[in-house]
Amino acid sequence: MSSKTKIVVLRTKELIYTGIFVALGILLIILLVCMFAPKNKTTETNATVSQYTPGVYTSSLSLNNQAIDVEVVVDSDQIKSVRFVNLEDSVATMYPLMAPAMENLAEQVVANQGVTGLSYDQSSQYTSMALTEAISSALQKAVPKK
Structure with missing residues (x-):
């Protein structure tokens, strides 16, 4: 075996x-x-999409060779404030409607969260329109690039 x-x-x-x-x-x-x-696509679209890139953005407005800077402060979802930066006394004296028009527009822009639907005072209509363009230009810088 x-x-x-x-x-x-x-x-x-x-x-x-x-x-x-x-x-x-x-x-x-x-x-x-x-x-x-593959990831679940609903979680990507439901994620918080920021409307703005947080930061401080400025835009210049030129009046008679005088530069006026408009500052817009935004966080990811909303406009926090709008104001003048380094407004010289000579410019404020030459254009007395600038400061009141900016205060009025700043309140409306923060309340509306944009430059649409703003109302202008009849006495400072053109000043307000110029300031609105400067604010809009600063906000365009805050919009994230795709």
Whole structure:
């Protein structure tokens, strides 16, 4: 009776290494599936889309070779404030309707969160229109590029 008995010798060190490599291979496959699997599109569209890039934006308005800077402060969702920056006394004296017109427009822009639907005082209509253009120009800088 000659039976062909085969003896298999397994070393525990080789079994441990094989088990570790199999586990790492499975982990790698799981990570690749997680990384490259299509994402749920509703979570991307429901994420808060910011209307503005937060910051301080300025725009210049030129009157008789005098530069008047208009500053608009925005956060990601709303307009915080609108004001003049470095308004010289000579400019304020030469154009006395500038400061009241800016105060009126600043209140309306912050309340409306934009330059649409603003009402102008009849005495400072053209001043208000020029200031509205400067505010609009500063807000265009705050809109994120796509």
